[in-house]
Amino acid sequence: MDLFLSPGELAFRDDVAMFIADNLPPDIRQRMEQAAHLEAEDVTIWHKILHAKGWAVTNWPLEWGGTDWSPVQRYIFKERLQAAPAPEPLSYNVNMIGPVLIAFGTPAQKQKFLPAIAALDHWWCQGFSEPNAGSDLASLKTIARRDGDDYVVNGQKIWTSQAQFADWMFCLVRTDTQARKQRGISFLLIDMKTPGVTVRRIKSLDNSFYLTEVFLDDVRVPAAQLVGNENEGWSIAKFLLGNERSGIARIGLTRGRLARARRVATSMQEAGFPLINNQKFRERLLAAEVELRALELTQLRAVTGPKDSADMVAISSILKLKGTELQQLAAELLQEAAGPWSQSFEVCGNGDLDDRDWLPGVEATYFFARAASIYGGSNEIQRNIISKSILGL
Template identity: 50%
Template sequence: MDLTYTDDDLAFRDEVRAFLAEALPADLQHKVRHHLRLNKEDSVRWHKILASKGWVAPGWPVEFGGPGWTPVQRHIFDEECARAGTPQIMPFGVNMVAPVIMAFGSPEQKAHYLPRILSCEDWWCQGYSEPGAGSDLASLKTTAVRDGDHYIVNGQKTWTTLAQHADMIFCLVRTDTGVRKQEGISFLLINMHSPGITVRPIIMLDEDHEVNEVFFDNVRVPVANLVGQENKGWTYAKYLLGHERTGIAAVGRSKRELAFLKTLAARERKNGRPLIEDPLFSAKLASLEIELMALETTVLRVLSRADKGPGPEASVLKVRGTDIQQQLSELMVEAVGPMALPFDPAYLEGEREHSLVDDDDAAPLLSHYFNYRKTSIYGGSNEIQRNIITQMILGL
């Protein structure tokens, strides 16, 4: 694999940089670069800006409204967006359920849902985890019983990210209890405004409302909302998770955060010298940068075979990507020390221009650290990913 950008790749990179410099609103860039919280309106605004350019779904083929970019162009775009400090496009519609609909959905589902995902007319969330089915997802108990032209859905999902905003949820449900657990699961698209759905917030350590419990009480879902075949949902779920895990690697964002960390380390002092010159800290920094460079090379290798669909290599990207993200957040807190301790929700929410601790860079870092504890768990815990790597790549 040739890792050198061609002249066309470099021209594309310049085009992306020029567009982002002109189109990215300064207030959104400020929030991203300073680790402040984004709200739904922020995310939708940036989504619509990219959609108007035709760039909101880099991985989509042209026939469904994508730009038809090569894997290297997609990598360049992701890296440049991260470098510029753009909000992340919510992945649940564009990067998760859309590939499943494209691969397994009916013509009617493709015609209805894909344009609405592109335009952000529908905000999607993911209905996978349950109180007793997280890493062991196949143990899910939410049921869907056929009743004429509808399924009747009962059960509960948990850790459902941003469900409080969602119009739709893609949901794994049990449609057959008499077979092996992986063989009795189906993949349903459910309108979140349906009678019988209740969303209850879960407030996290940093007092943010990001995740939720979702309850289904005799919710009627049209059979037309079944993706693919009944009881084949486990196949579609694994396909979706491959796309999710590849995206979780987030190399571009980690490179931006590494640059931010270096800035912190250059300004902080230890024994009268910049922290970045401290042998122990600089060794941690160098080791992390080497790991990130290796991850980027691995991502490019996986992207080079993207036409074959996501494979077990996605588990490698998920494990290493989230490990690096967590190490970055840890070193940021280590760099600023006690200045990270004061908790300032008003500043995080953008209600004040400056933080109470007179250090706008340090004020959000403990909240950022707590939030990134989740990355090694969502998308399939890293322990489970290591099992997949052992079995499917190493053959042990």
């Protein structure tokens, strides 16, 4: 990346790296290195450290606690966090509901919610997907019926990430069953403590409970918690998903995984030789490193280009598609480099990490990386978008 950054941007990158090195609690860094997921407490502690520095909501306007950083600075900031590795500011709050309320919320909603979203006093989750509405999200069936000053919500959400930690959920609901499916959807904010909300955890292949289902039974939601107009939630959902996809390439994360794969392949022996001596492995590793550089250029083009052009819609899909493919490839190379040492979920080591201490996290990382081509809109759907917007098919 150095070639493409100005001296000022390089100095900024050093400042960010130094702040992370000086302030990231070592035990949180260690858990980041070892495991795929953190507990809410770790995420919150680090988010609040960033918030105190004024760096939690760097993408928001100054008026709401954001920064006047350039898009490149924002990119550098994220890249350094991922490479550290440090947790990123909580995405549901910072990249999803915050920007939605800034763009579509009433003044009262902004005053009420934005400060707690920025400080992570409230943890939010995303209630979009349902058992029969994922890729075809507009088929969602959770119903909200108006009753006086409230909506009464009934239905089920699924794959709701980390809802067990959440204080609030932003939720797509059907408010008109007669209209064309995209037209009858509204965007509601639901307090997770409201009677009738039940969260059930789902265990996944990586042995974690990152995912949940959320059941909504006669949940009364004040109409003041509707964002935008009734039946106009689809355009808000599209705005939010656009933001979600463009942040999903996670180049710093892949860079860290590839660097680690290279280190392990160099230090650990296979049949008496380091794996890096194996030509096939070396070629795959090099190809991944080259592709990552190319993706980074696309990412920099995306962050500096005009946001609402047709090209940008396709670029955000390309970043999602290629970024997640590389995340998976890097996890695979890391797993290969770690060999039998990766075959355990048990996390060990309490002091300084040496290369073996984090190996148990490798397998969980590999399995969770499989999900990257599904969440945020599956990669097949991204291919459809790219074929339509670039190739005109």
